[in-house]
Every structure is written in structure tokens, then in C-alpha cells.
Amino acid sequence: MLKRFIILFILLDNYLTQIPKKVLFRTTWKLQGKCKQCGICCQEIYLKINPRQLASRLFTKLAIAWISWIYDFKLLKVDWDNFYLVFTCKKRRPDGKCGDYGWRPNICRNYPLVDYFEEPKFLPGCGFKASLDG
Numbered sequence: 001m002l003k004r005f006i007i008l009f010i011l012l013d014n015y016l017t018q019i020p021k022k023v024l025f026r027t028t029w030k031l032q033g034k035c036k037q038c039g040i041c042c043q044e045i046y047l048k049i050n051p052r053q054l055a056s057r058l059f060t061k062l063a064i065a066w067i068s069w070i071y072d073f074k075l076l077k078v079d080w081d082n083f084y085l086v087f088t089c090k091k092r093r094p095d096g097k098c099g100d101y102g103w104r105p106n107i108c109r110n111y112p113l114v115d116y117f118e119e120p121k122f123l124p125g126c127g128f129k130a131s132l133d134g
């Protein structure tokens, strides 16, 4: 219950953050296609951590504990060279579909990421592609 209450605020924050990207300052690249619910992107989830944060054992431990608890993720490894925490998700069903779709985290809602400057990248077999707007 507490977890869902916290997630509600995180979802609201994400929704408000996305408005400028979709309405006011639109991105150059636009997504096309749709999710095939293959679940490939849920197998290894790379979350960026900056070098100073990673240098702190306490911060890294807390970050891993928080992310594991709030999203039901499980740490696979720490990529010390490229500064990523790599998780998998306990909610991914054997058929690849999301076991808790309505409460999925922002990282799942915003995937594939459409940035302002870089062309979006997709995993092999993903149902999305990108084209330049206009």
C-alpha cells in the first residue's frame, strides 16, 4: 500500500515532466509502431549512476535497496566501467508480458527513450521504430 502511494507521486511527476516534451518543446524524433510485449527490454534494465555516486558504497547500497523495493527489480550486476546499475524485473511473466502493467515504473512507461538530440535506439525485434518529425 505504501509502495503504491509513493508510486502515484512518481507517476504524477513523470506525467508533468512529459508535457513539455510532447506539447511545448517537441522532440525531433517521433516513435512509430507499437510494443509487441515481448519483454526483451525487461530482462536487463540499465540505470545510469554517476561516478561520484558509485564511489560512495553507502549511496550505491541505498540506491540498489530503494530501486529493488519500489519497483520489484533485482540487481544483476554493477557495471563499474560504464556506471550502470543493471537490474532485472521480478514482474516479468514467463511469456514476456508485464505482470503489473498498470503500476509499471516510469522507466518502462518512457521506453524506448526519445531524447532531444540522439536518434532513439531499439533492441533487436522491438516493435518500435523512429522517424524524424515533419
Ligand code: SF4
Pocket (backbone or CB within 6 Å): 034, 035, 036, 037, 038, 039, 040, 041, 042, 111, 112, 123, 125, 126, 127, 128
Ligand atoms: S523490446 Fe520493444 S516490443 Fe519488446 S517489450 Fe520492449 S518495448 Fe515492447
Ligand code: SF4
Pocket (backbone or CB within 6 Å): 041, 042, 089, 090, 091, 092, 093, 097, 098, 099, 100, 101, 103, 104, 105, 108
Ligand atoms: S514492471 Fe513490467 S514493463 Fe517494467 S520491467 Fe517489469 S515486467 Fe517490464
